[in-house]
Amino acid sequence: MSYNDVSQIGYVVSLEGTKVRVNLLDSHKGQLASHRGGVNSVSQPGDLIGFEAGRHLVVARVAEMSFVEPEKAHTNKFGTMNVSDIPLRQLVCHAIGHIKSSEGRLSFISENWMLPPLGAKAVPLDKELLNVVFGIPTEDRKFSLRLGSDARTRTVEIRAGVNKLLSRHLAVLGSTGYGKSNFNALITRQIAEQFPSARIVIFDINGEYAQAFEGLKNVKQTALGTGTSTEFGSVFAKEHINYHRIPYQSLGWAGLIKLLRPSDKTQLPALRNALRSLPFVKTNPVNSNEVLVEQIDANTGNRTSFPLVDDCSPNNQAYLGGWLNVLQQQNVQRQTQWPPFKALANLVAEFGCVAASRNAGTSERNAFNYGNVLPLIKIIHQLSEDSRFTEVLDTSGGQMINASDTWDVPLQQEVDYIFGKPKGVPQDWNVHIVNLNGLADDLSPLVLGALLEMYAEVLFKRGQNNSYPTLLLLEEAHQYLRDPYAEEANQLKAYERLAKEGRKFGCSLIVSTQRPSELSSTVLAMCSNWLSLRLTNERDLNALRHAMENGNENVLSEISGLPRGDAVGFGSAFNIPVRMTIDEAEPGPASTDANFADIWSTPLSPS
Incomplete structure (x- = not known):
């Protein structure tokens, strides 16, 4: 595959396993201006570079850049300088896949077994080629979500197919304040807008997601507790709340x-x-x-x-x-x-x-x-x-007992209310925000763990044919999806069964947390897609390291230094680990930082 329209910047001089060593041509002096002529730069570790290899273009990620003293010059004199006195600029790259052409269409294959031959031309990737590497198949674009743009050039759209992103669970990780809630609101609102029969249940621990769904139809917000419910029309506003207490039975x-x-x-x-x-x-x-x-x-x-x-x-x-x-x-x-x-x-x-x-x-x-x-x-x-x-659970009793299905009826009714009805039964909402802001922190593991037990029991009884595809967004998951080795041995762990077998019954999890090291290792292992914002704790990074099948240390090392709003995504929904800048959700969740300077600078009016 030839790319005569893209200038050569170097050539392959060594192959060691998947490691490719490249000498840069002297005219470039190891530098390319970013976006020069629409071409991606190759100027720092993490950038992508291509190598012509017959009918394919091998794609590699730059791992190292260095000066190497040459044994002999590879060009004639340049200006008044003797190039033999100038050290070579050299790159070390790792192959991550290749681009092939079939019936006039380019596609990216994420396999690192194909390497370029010695002496192969090294070329930068233009926008079209980057779209091939970061993009998704044409057949998946119709049912896809826009996540953001690549953080390096900001010119390539990053999308993910809904089926590949959600079918085997998604883990969203990141320290507080770096954009987890924004990302969760971004993709769940897109789903609600694009899919008229979607079903999403959000465990809203801090009561911040309601405003992200304003203006949409078929959205319900339930606050666990007592209060005066608000009647509303077909269009949702954050003030619309149903207050509800869960009968203990x-x-x-x-x-x-x-x-x-x-x-x-x-x-x-x-x-x-x-x-x-x-x-x-x-x-x-x-x-x-x-x-x-x-x-x-x-x-x-x-x-x-x-x-x-x-x-x-x-x-x-x-x-x-x-x-x-x-x-x-x-x-x-x-x-x-x-x-x-x-x-x-x-x-x-x-x-x-x-x-x-x-x-x-x-x-x-x-x-x-x-x-x-x-x-x-x-x-x-x-x-x-x-x-x-x-306040959250109704412990007073007094509800009627069904003699034939004593325990099943109240269990079924509550699951229908919170998580949705079985397949084929009309449902009056597409998004259910379960506002848990009134739930005490020390009770959340008990109550939310019990809710998941309820859902798991009903879901698996319904069977595959009667279960409706449902997305559960589990915010602050480290509070109630804890590592089983830290729990008592007798505890039932419905969330682990949901993670293992839920996909067969149409249950998909978005596990959002700032402490992945405190989550159940089983739940993490069952996630096939990961999106990590900034993490700095070594234990959390280790949890990510073990999950990153097709990543490398260079990509992982970026995570601890990511700015707010940037993330690394990898897994079955992504061709390669990709660093992206996440789009701002409009409207976004109520999770902005307090402006201490402005508030503290404003004099308080006398009472």
Whole structure:
């Protein structure tokens, strides 16, 4: 493949594996003006350069630039200077792929096995060739997103096909204040505008995304908590908010176990028995600290009840084992309304501490057994009394119990509301912003982990044929997608299953975080696309280093020095690791820095 219209700047003098060593022609003196004649510069490490290799043009990335003393001059005298006294300018490059021509079309192949021959011409890449290297196939352009432009020349558009970018999850990394929220808003709004049947769910930890979707239709914002909901028309504005509290029973077994974090050997069995029995108990209308189990005689209609307590009281303990036995067999009166959340404490206490008595046929509350489940009982009480928790989760009970699908109905209804309905069922929104600004930081791992447990359970039950393709944007993911080795061994990890198998069920994740080293290594490993803004922490850079299959240290070293708004993108959606300047989202999220100088310089008006 010949490029007579592009001037030669050097020639290949050495090949070592994928390393290509180049002598620059003396007339260039190792420099090219940026964009000279529309040609990309080759003046610093990280620039791209081409080599003519028969029917192909090999593309390499510059790794090193140096002066080398020549053994003999390769040109005649230039002006009054003796070039034999001038050291050679030399480049060291690494092949990253090649451009081929087929039926009049140029395409880039990201394979580094093809090398140029010795003596091959070295040429800079013009805008057309750079578009081939950084661009995407023509068939993907119709369904693609514009991310920005290449940071070196600012003349080449960087786009990514939606399917390749989202089908196997995307990790968006970067220190605070360098543009993660802007990038997330940029691509999610493009999706909402281009695809009329899109479905996007945003975990908006800081309440900053609403203004990025103003003016669009089919956008819903839900604030977890209590307040006055705002009615609105078809066009969304950031003031439009639905306030919502999650009924505790809608978390389901998996979500409540995730929330309460019981130990495996003693607490988890007691909690499972408690969850199984919960729809069959009610609080004592006379004493709210007691939970009652009722039986009705089928012949006489007489009603008898037994109080379940949350302490180790000896009262009525002789009959406790018998009542718990019929409760487990569900041979008691089924209630029509859900009891309060704190009823779990009574059930856990009784199932956890009951033991056979020395008197035949009786039972007792064993203090040692009770001590094993006491920490779990305290957690239930603390959550029930924590106003920050009850602001988000409705722990009062009172909702109707569906006798045939006791736990499935509230779970399904809540997943339908937050994450969307099954395939084929009409949906009244395309973008759902779940505003979590009112959720306390120390509760976010519990609540958000439980929400993901809910979604995973319903998603995998629906199956591949009934699941609608959904994009989950998980902001500040390090708060609730933590490394499992730092967690308790018994914890269920729905987010890992979503990362591993979610794509088969139409679930795509955008994992956005400033601390990738604190995330689950499984979730990171399942991301096939990465976009990294500035990172400086060595642990975070190491996490990125292990994921960067087709990158190199030179590209990685750029990440710690990236300016605000610049990023390195790599993965299946990109031909090669590419440094880009991300476009500004219009309108953008509410994540700008405070202007300390202006605010502090303005005198305060007297009160």
